[in-house]
Amino acid sequence: MNANTLPSSRVAVSRRGSFVAKSLPWVAAALLPLILDGSTTNNLAYSLIWAFGAMGLAVMWGHAGILSFGQTAFFGLAGYAYGVFTINFGEGWMSTSTGLLIALAVSAVLALALGYVIFYGKVQGVFIGIVTLSTTLVFETFMAQTAGPQWAIGAARLNGYNGMSGMPALSLPWSGGFMAIEGVPFYYLILVLLALVYALTRRLIGSTFGLTLAAIRENPQRAEMLGVDIRRHQLLIFIYGCTLGGLSGCLYTVWGAYITPSSMGLTAAAMPVIYVATAGRKSIGGAIIGTAALVWGSQSLAVYSSEYAMILLGAILLLVVLAAPEGVLPFLAQLLRRIRARRRAAVRAQTQPMPRRSEGN
Amino acid sequence: MTTILETQGLTKRFGGAQVINGIDFRIDAGEVRCVIGPNGAGKSTFFKLLTGEHQPSSGSVMFLGESLNGVLPHQRIQMGMSIKFQIPGVFPELTAREHLKLALHMGRDDHPNAIRQMLADFRLEGEADVQAAHLSHGKKQWLEIAMAVALKPKLLFLDEPVAGMSAEETHATGELVLSLRERGLTIMVVEHDMTFVKQIASTVTVLHGGRVFAQGSLGDILARDDVADIYLGKQS
Numbered sequence: 001m002n003a004n005t006l007p008s009s010r011v012a013v014s015r016r017g018s019f020v021a022k023s024l025p026w027v028a029a030a031l032l033p034l035i036l037d038g039s040t041t042n043n044l045a046y047s048l049i050w051a052f053g054a055m056g057l058a059v060m061w062g063h064a065g066i067l068s069f070g071q072t073a074f075f076g077l078a079g080y081a082y083g084v085f086t087i088n089f090g091e092g093w094m095s096t097s098t099g100l101l102i103a104l105a106v107s108a109v110l111a112l113a114l115g116y117v118i119f120y121g122k123v124q125g126v127f128i129g130i131v132t133l134s135t136t137l138v139f140e141t142f143m144a145q146t147a148g149p150q151w152a153i154g155a156a157r158l159n160g161y162n163g164m165s166g167m168p169a170l171s172l173p174w175s176g177g178f179m180a181i182e183g184v185p186f187y188y189l190i191l192v193l194l195a196l197v198y199a200l201t202r203r204l205i206g207s208t209f210g211l212t213l214a215a216i217r218e219n220p221q222r223a224e225m226l227g228v229d230i231r232r233h234q235l236l237i238f239i240y241g242c243t244l245g246g247l248s249g250c251l252y253t254v255w256g257a258y259i260t261p262s263s264m265g266l267t268a269a270a271m272p273v274i275y276v277a278t279a280g281r282k283s284i285g286g287a288i289i290g291t292a293a294l295v296w297g298s299q300s301l302a303v304y305s306s307e308y309a310m311i312l313l314g315a316i317l318l319l320v321v322l323a324a325p326e327g328v329l330p331f332l333a334q335l336l337r338r339i340r341a342r343r344r345a346a347v348r349a350q351t352q353p354m355p356r357r358s359e360g361n
Numbered sequence: 362m363t364t365i366l367e368t369q370g371l372t373k374r375f376g377g378a379q380v381i382n383g384i385d386f387r388i389d390a391g392e393v394r395c396v397i398g399p400n401g402a403g404k405s406t407f408f409k410l411l412t413g414e415h416q417p418s419s420g421s422v423m424f425l426g427e428s429l430n431g432v433l434p435h436q437r438i439q440m441g442m443s444i445k446f447q448i449p450g451v452f453p454e455l456t457a458r459e460h461l462k463l464a465l466h467m468g469r470d471d472h473p474n475a476i477r478q479m480l481a482d483f484r485l486e487g488e489a490d491v492q493a494a495h496l497s498h499g500k501k502q503w504l505e506i507a508m509a510v511a512l513k514p515k516l517l518f519l520d521e522p523v524a525g526m527s528a529e530e531t532h533a534t535g536e537l538v539l540s541l542r543e544r545g546l547t548i549m550v551v552e553h554d555m556t557f558v559k560q561i562a563s564t565v566t567v568l569h570g571g572r573v574f575a576q577g578s579l580g581d582i583l584a585r586d587d588v589a590d591i592y593l594g595k596q597s
Contacts, residue, residue, distance in 0.1 A: 208462070208463070208466045208471065211455070211459055211462060211463050211466075212463060212466075214452065214454070214455060214459075215452045215455060215463055218452035218453055218454055218455060219450050219451070219452050219453075221450065222446070222450035222451070222452065223452075224434055224435045224438075225412070225434060225435070225438060225444050225446070225450070226438065226463065226464055226467045226508065226512065227435050227438030227439045227467045227512065228435060228467065229435055230435070
């Protein structure tokens with residue numbers, strides 16, 4: 001039975017139930033700082049920071065069929081851009097908020113340039129993964145050799161493999177001066193940004209633009225024969241997804257006040273793909289929850305040994321690819337639907353009147 | 362009468378093989394033209410030259426008086442061409458409704474009423490929310506035609522629209538094509554099925570050896586012995 005055939009009161013109840021279910025994680029996330037200590041809230045903020053880039057990858061990969069291994073290139077570049085700008089222009093809400101915008105703009109411009117080469121150069125399929133992975137490795141290699149004093153932009157030393165540090169936190173104007181957004185307020189800032197980006201992304205996917213992307217993913221040649229400019233659509237969503245990678249990188253830099261070339265390395269580049277593949281590449285909400293859970297889990301394990309976290313992540317990915325290729329959350333959702341359907345069928349069987357003997361014959 | 366499509370001296374070579382050998386061809390507004398020919402006649406290559414999948418080695422293709430040399434396939438669609446492919450190239454995970462929403466959007470009219478009307482016109486109401494991967498072959502073919510029509514084209518290409526259809530579905534598709542002609546649509550059909558051709562065509566172009574072998578009314582073409590001969594392989 002589909003929604004069109006349900007009585008209107010039941011449709012309303014079903015919609016309300018769905019709204020409540022969708023709101024629940026957000027409400028829970030908003031209440032968590034009330035029961036967690038400051039340090040745990042801070043770590044939770046760290047876990048959520050990665051969800052922006054994961055959402056970007058989920059849109060590119062799950063909805064547009066573009067598998068990029070290059071989220072970390074934008075992550076790192078945005079982090080360095082924020083650092084260079086704010087170290088030169090100092091703390092204060094104008095400097096830091098402009099730094100954030102510049103970091104996003106740098107990511108978008110790089111995504112435009114790289115995406116143009118990829119999509120207008122007719123690079124397709126697995127080769128997009130190779131090109132984007134190469135890009136992040138080139139950035140890592142380049143930044144790793146910037147140790148000398150000649151590698152400085154104004155007051156900001158790039159500092160080679162040790163990375164750049166000492167950039168100020170984001171801040172708000174406050175009684176003639178400014179107030180740094182740190183600790184619990186920073187957590188709430190991340191949460192609000194996440195909710196906004198989530199809503200925007202959902203809207204994008206639900207729009208005709210999103211439908212066009214799905215068509216391109218399913219059959220690019222056919223989409224082109226509907227008059228769709230495939231390359232332009234792919235480029236636009238690539239810019240959007242990569243800029244979200246940049247947003248993750250910028251917020252990461254703000255959170256820890258440092259950024260290093262290793263954030264663009266091979267191991268780092270695999271992480272967003274693992275997070276999104278595990279959570280479910282077609283689920284935007286799943287990408288947020290899954291990424292936050294995996295980052296949280298691997299950070300908790302890394303306290304004992306970073307190798308443990310890597311081994312566990314590798315094992316999880318292997319298990320997911322074999323058992324639930326669409327991702328854990330879609331797998332669980334499907335399981336839940338099946339259980340509900342079985343229960344409904346069982347209830348119907350119990351409540352249906354037994355056929356009379358004369359009807360049965 | 363307005364000329365919709367015209368080719369002059371169209372040729373296509375693949376390495377040393379000349380597949381299309383100087384085709385001069387014209388379709389006027391409101392026509393339903395069937396292009397027929399035996400296997401290897403060059404129908405598919407000719408079709409791909411018109412849609413932009415292949416670029417000609419020499420000669421020209423004019424659409425509504427404009428040269429299509431160097432014009433990309435999606436730009437040709439935006440100019441007013443529309444294509445229904447031989448093998449249904451649907452989007453497996455999208456529903457029939459989503460297919461039409463997208464196609465109508467590209468045709469600048471994705472109002473829900475327009476979608477409903479298209480679903481009804483193409484007998485897809487019952488499968489509106491079914492993913493295309495789960496549609497029958499015949500329904501996929503109709504969905505393809507519906508998408509092509511939804512673009513509101515000035516010229517509709519149908520490449521073997523009844524391939525794999527039952528006799529009943531073939532006849533229904535023929536009626537559909539005739540109703541589209543009544544709406545004033547110009548249609549070019551590449552087809553093998555002569556029952557279908559007889560149902561819909563007024564003018565037929567016979568391709569053979571990469572050139573126009575014969576052209577005229579359906580009755581004249583069917584009466585020619587040399588056309589029968591090339592189908593039976595008696596003439597090369």
